[in-house]
Amino acid sequence: MAKQYDVLFRLLLLGDSGVGKTCLLCRFTDNEFHPSHISTIGVDFKMKTLVIDGIKVRIQIWDTAGQERYQTITKQYYRRAQGIFLVYDITSERSFQHIMKWASDVDEYAPDKVQKILVGNKSDEVDKRQVATEQGIKLAEAYGMDFFETSAFTNHNITETFTRLAEQVLAANKKDLDLLWMSINDEFNLAALEEEEGLCDSVTGDQRKGCWC
Amino acid sequence: MDQSVAIQETLEKEENCITAVQCDILFDKITESRLLGLVESAKEHAIFIYTHRRMAITADDVSLEDIIPVSLDFAIVEVSSPEELAVVGADTRVRVSYRDEELELRLPFGSNSRLFLSEVNRAWSEVCKSPIQKPKFEWINKYTNAIRGHGVVKQTIAPLGIRNIKLNQHLETEKSLDKKGDLERENGSNSGTQKSRVYSSVESRGIPNRDDRDDLVRSSSHTPSNKAQILTMPQFGLRDNLIRCELLKNEELYTYLENYSFFLGTYNVNGQTPKESLRPWLSCTLDPPDIYCVGFQELDLSKEAFFFNDTPKELEWMQAVSEALHPDAKYALVKLVRLVGIMLIFYVKKEHAEFISDVEAETVGTGIMGRMGNKGAVAIRFRFHHSDICVVNSHLAAHIEEYERRNQDYKDICSRLQFRQLDPTQPPFTIMKHNVVLWIGDLNYRISDLDVDDVKELISKKDFETLHSFDQLKRQIDKEAVFDGFVEGEIHFQPTYKYDTGSDMWDTSEKCRVPAWCDRILWKGKNIKQKHYQSHMALKTSDHKPVSSVLVIGIKRINGETYKKTFEEIVRNIDKMENECIPSVTLSKREFDFKDVKFMQHQAETLSLFNDGQVPCQFEFIQKPNESTYCKPWLTANPPKGFIAQGGSVDIELEVFVNCSTAPELNLGKQQIEEILVLHLERGKDYFISVTGNYLPSCYGTSIHLLCQLREPIQDMPQETLRELAEMSGDENAENSEKPLDIPKELWMMVDHLFRNAVKQEDIFQQPGLRSELAEIMDCLDTGIPDSLPGSNHSVAEALLLFLDALPEPVVPYCFYQQCLESCSSASQCERVISMLPQCHQNVFNYLAAFLRELLKNSASNRLDVNILATTFASLLLRSPTKQDFAEKRKTREFFQHFLTQGSS
Ligand SMILES: Nc1nc2c(ncn2[C@@H]2O[C@H](COP(=O)(O)OP(=O)(O)O)[C@@H](O)[C@H]2O)c(=O)[nH]1
Numbered sequence A: 001m002a003k004q005y006d007v008l009f010r011l012l013l014l015g016d017s018g019v020g021k022t023c024l025l026c027r028f029t030d031n032e033f034h035p036s037h038i039s040t041i042g043v044d045f046k047m048k049t050l051v052i053d054g055i056k057v058r059i060q061i062w063d064t065a066g067q068e069r070y071q072t073i074t075k076q077y078y079r080r081a082q083g084i085f086l087v088y089d090i091t092s093e094r095s096f097q098h099i100m101k102w103a104s105d106v107d108e109y110a111p112d113k114v115q116k117i118l119v120g121n122k123s124d125e126v127d128k129r130q131v132a133t134e135q136g137i138k139l140a141e142a143y144g145m146d147f148f149e150t151s152a153f154t155n156h157n158i159t160e161t162f163t164r165l166a167e168q169v170l171a172a173n174k175k176d177l178d179l180l181w182m183s184i185n186d187e188f189n190l191a192a193l194e195e196e197e198g199l200c201d202s203v204t205g206d207q208r209k210g211c212w213c
Numbered sequence B: 001m002d003q004s005v006a007i008q009e010t011l012e013k014e015e016n017c018i019t020a021v022q023c024d025i026l027f028d029k030i031t032e033s034r035l036l037g038l039v040e041s042a043k044e045h046a047i048f049i050y051t052h053r054r055m056a057i058t059a060d061d062v063s064l065e066d067i068i069p070v071s072l073d074f075a076i077v078e079v080s081s082p083e084e085l086a087v088v089g090a091d092t093r094v095r096v097s098y099r100d101e102e103l104e105l106r107l108p109f110g111s112n113s114r115l116f117l118s119e120v121n122r123a124w125s126e127v128c129k130s131p132i133q134k135p136k137f138e139w140i141n142k143y144t145n146a147i148r149g150h151g152v153v154k155q156t157i158a159p160l161g162i163r164n165i166k167l168n169q170h171l172e173t174e175k176s177l178d179k180k181g182d183l184e185r186e187n188g189s190n191s192g193t194q195k196s197r198v199y200s201s202v203e204s205r206g207i208p209n210r211d212d213r214d215d216l217v218r219s220s221s222h223t224p225s226n227k228a229q230i231l232t233m234p235q236f237g238l239r240d241n242l243i244r245c246e247l248l249k250n251e252e253l254y255t256y257l258e259n260y261s262f263f264l265g266t267y268n269v270n271g272q273t274p275k276e277s278l279r280p281w282l283s284c285t286l287d288p289p290d291i292y293c294v295g296f297q298e299l300d301l302s303k304e305a306f307f308f309n310d311t312p313k314e315l316e317w318m319q320a321v322s323e324a325l326h327p328d329a330k331y332a333l334v335k336l337v338r339l340v341g342i343m344l345i346f347y348v349k350k351e352h353a354e355f356i357s358d359v360e361a362e363t364v365g366t367g368i369m370g371r372m373g374n375k376g377a378v379a380i381r382f383r384f385h386h387s388d389i390c391v392v393n394s395h396l397a398a399h400i401e402e403y404e405r406r407n408q409d410y411k412d413i414c415s416r417l418q419f420r421q422l423d424p425t426q427p428p429f430t431i432m433k434h435n436v437v438l439w440i441g442d443l444n445y446r447i448s449d450l451d452v453d454d455v456k457e458l459i460s461k462k463d464f465e466t467l468h469s470f471d472q473l474k475r476q477i478d479k480e481a482v483f484d485g486f487v488e489g490e491i492h493f494q495p496t497y498k499y500d501t502g503s504d505m506w507d508t509s510e511k512c513r514v515p516a517w518c519d520r521i522l523w524k525g526k527n528i529k530q531k532h533y534q535s536h537m538a539l540k541t542s543d544h545k546p547v548s549s550v551l552v553i554g555i556k557r558i559n560g561e562t563y564k565k566t567f568e569e570i571v572r573n574i575d576k577m578e579n580e581c582i583p584s585v586t587l588s589k590r591e592f593d594f595k596d597v598k599f600m601q602h603q604a605e606t607l608s609l610f611n612d613g614q615v616p617c618q619f620e621f622i623q624k625p626n627e628s629t630y631c632k633p634w635l636t637a638n639p640p641k642g643f644i645a646q647g648g649s650v651d652i653e654l655e656v657f658v659n660c661s662t663a664p665e666l667n668l669g670k671q672q673i674e675e676i677l678v679l680h681l682e683r684g685k686d687y688f689i690s691v692t693g694n695y696l697p698s699c700y701g702t703s704i705h706l707l708c709q710l711r712e713p714i715q716d717m718p719q720e721t722l723r724e725l726a727e728m729s730g731d732e733n734a735e736n737s738e739k740p741l742d743i744p745k746e747l748w749m750m751v752d753h754l755f756r757n758a759v760k761q762e763d764i765f766q767q768p769g770l771r772s773e774l775a776e777i778m779d780c781l782d783t784g785i786p787d788s789l790p791g792s793n794h795s796v797a798e799a800l801l802l803f804l805d806a807l808p809e810p811v812v813p814y815c816f817y818q819q820c821l822e823s824c825s826s827a828s829q830c831e832r833v834i835s836m837l838p839q840c841h842q843n844v845f846n847y848l849a850a851f852l853r854e855l856l857k858n859s860a861s862n863r864l865d866v867n868i869l870a871t872t873f874a875s876l877l878l879r880s881p882t883k884q885d886f887a888e889k890r891k892t893r894e895f896f897q898h899f900l901t902q903g904s905s
């Protein structure tokens, strides 16, 4: 009984405009791919439920505007994230170089415990590749992150990437979650008791109390 | 306050309002309070929705508006919101749907709401769990006729239900056939409830607490509440229930049937001990059965057994059974349950043991005083693969005339026998909640309306069919008085009661009982075939003969792969549903560019929001960090927040207006017309709207000091030069190539114009100018085109006043203000203060005073007097750095008066 809870995490997609963040999200949640690029202006989110270790993990994935001029605002969303995807486009050397900047922003604005994962998207574009897989691996190693090359177009590694980050976040928060769950449970029972005064007679106790947790 | 009492008063006797809660229903545009009651009748539940007058105390205070049956077409889910996640103390939002209709509710935080939701949930999961009993909801009809046509539940566009889940579609046809008995309900047009309420009620929709929302861009510390954001509690398990319900409905997709043979045996042993092998009874089949369920009655008739439920015979008979099981297979004893003399033993073939789970046993006594264990039932439930099976062994009331008592015993057993559930949030399992119910025992029904001899005659002719038509059980079942829905196979064996013990002779005692089929085997459920149904004459220990039956039952087994697929599909669909319910709008434009923005000149553009989402939404422009407002002061969005119905749209005016307080920084280029607005949808996304533009600098809002250094019109100056000059202005000694002007040329142009044209102008400085002319005058001052000032005298006069008003530092600088007040009574003192002003300010002051004195000389024609001018100008020349009170005002007037009367004194 004590383990029966749902968990909700916020994951954030970061990276230059055009690297495919919106497409990754769309592929993951709706299993769809829309080739047109309408740059995200603002922040958008979608929900997805995964089952990890028997725990239903609901993840809320935030897709942000990549453009420079919105970054002062989008940075404010970092602190609510438990996990961050740093996305570049393997056909764009520039987007790969910018990962450094994104990573340092994350260090500055996101919570210390935030989990990160490096994603090289558009792996299907073999002919236009500018960033070698080894470069991605190296960078990820330097940052101590996991690394995936993905394609929103062919659905390559999409579920794997999202699941991996969710697993990492779950692992990183496991202790807190267990503690929190216990404390909230207590809180609830307490509140229930206080409010229940005077009602006790009409409600046939035990049976019902059980269902609030 | 328990409002269920008021609801109860509106109901019929056998209907019961379990719990009630007051909540808000969220309509497209408005929120209204309703009272909800969960009403139960004959194990069926429905949510009754009432409008109510106040805190409802009696039936007069409530009026029934609609009813939502808690059926398989019912669903309830929590509407989660990114901002409100797991905030302890937050209201709960739920979406209730029935068929294609839905309703969004907001329940206040508290145990009352929790209780209500958990009860609804319990009722709902019960429905989901009873695949063999479809609710009929006939009791609701009388209400629905009355409310027909003005229900509150609206037709949904995105039905939350289950209907749009594709994998379900092939079941649809079958389902609609089943629904004939269901309540038919016209869904009322909702016009009745939308009423003519006005838009203004947006305020009352309870826009979530600012703090919660601002968290979006603010909160950073790692407080516990911050952590709490990552946890959602399955507060009411609504989502889980939806998944469970969907899984159940789609069972056909991931299960397949496999046949297993169940051996059922019942034997009333009349208190005897086993004296002979039970093999002729238990091993009568060719192949070993997969499962044995063996029941006994009257195991022990002693007082000890009756009072202490203790008997050595339990073991004896169990051993006798174990020894008599089919020799060709190995069996494991799973469970034994006994109530006094009623015992049930459950064995399974060893290889199936691992697929048996959730085994529970219960007993119910219906004997002496309706409670004692001399009569009653024992039952074992278990799950075999994916089927829930319940086996009941009962010994019902005796005596030929007591058949109604037997019917009653059956009903009591059904209602009182409950298996506990491991998960306490789930309602207890009753007998009828199982996929398969096997009912065996000494049911004690007799043969009516025939003499002993007639009975024996029919038996000897083996005319069991005729005899059966006099069987009480058959008759009671035909009358639907008992064992509703149960099936019994044809009886091809002679009555099993009553024999002389140790023989096959009919009862020869005094009582000379009429032979009867007391011992029976019945079943309820799908995919069950009877292989045999017989009695076993060879056994002679008791005055009854044992009966056996082999049933071949199609057991549901799960195909792991398709189960996983189905589960994922369901979760995906729920996610999708949820994603579709995220509020969303399209914006007519993301970027707004305002060209050539001028001082005091209003510019506006329209931003249209179209609600393209599946739900109504609430929008608001929200603050960014470290900013106290949602945008810069020169920009406004009108309206800054509001509500858009689904499919509706709203026009928002983005207005740019530069006034005296915002002009100074824009003039110097310290600020630009540049802003990003964050448009936030409650429970939804954020949109960024960028506002850009260019501002044309103006002498309005530019300091006297700086203007004195400008020999050219301000708009001819590059912005950097302006900024440089402004930065130097603090430094009096700064090396300046050119001698500054005595007074700003713009001031001179206006005063000179008035001096030459308007000294005799009636009501000068009293009458307002024209807006359009004012704009032309400002343009002229800022661009130098045309050469001379356009417009009427009144317009120029107003332009002058506005110029003084817009000065970032007034003519008498703020730091001298206090001194002025203190010296206001003495003319010489006042003059001393003025002599201390920075040179250019002093020049402007004296220049204006001289001009005004000149005007006063012509007071006969322009009708001005000292008082009027002192009042008008003092407030512009001497501005308080803080707020001015009335006394101060008087003093500033007194101060300035000295300078207006100077010449004449
Ligand atoms: N070939 C290929 N194109 C992709 C892939 N992902 C995204 N794109 C394209 O890249 C462009 C930008 O994608 P988008 O998701 O809007 O980028 P965002 O600005 O990071 O959100 C779109 O035109 C997509 O069609 C991919 O995996 N392979």
Ligand SMILES: [Mg+2]
Residues within 6 Å of the ligand: A018, A021, A022, A023, A038, A039, A040, A063, A064
């Ligand atoms: Mg995007």
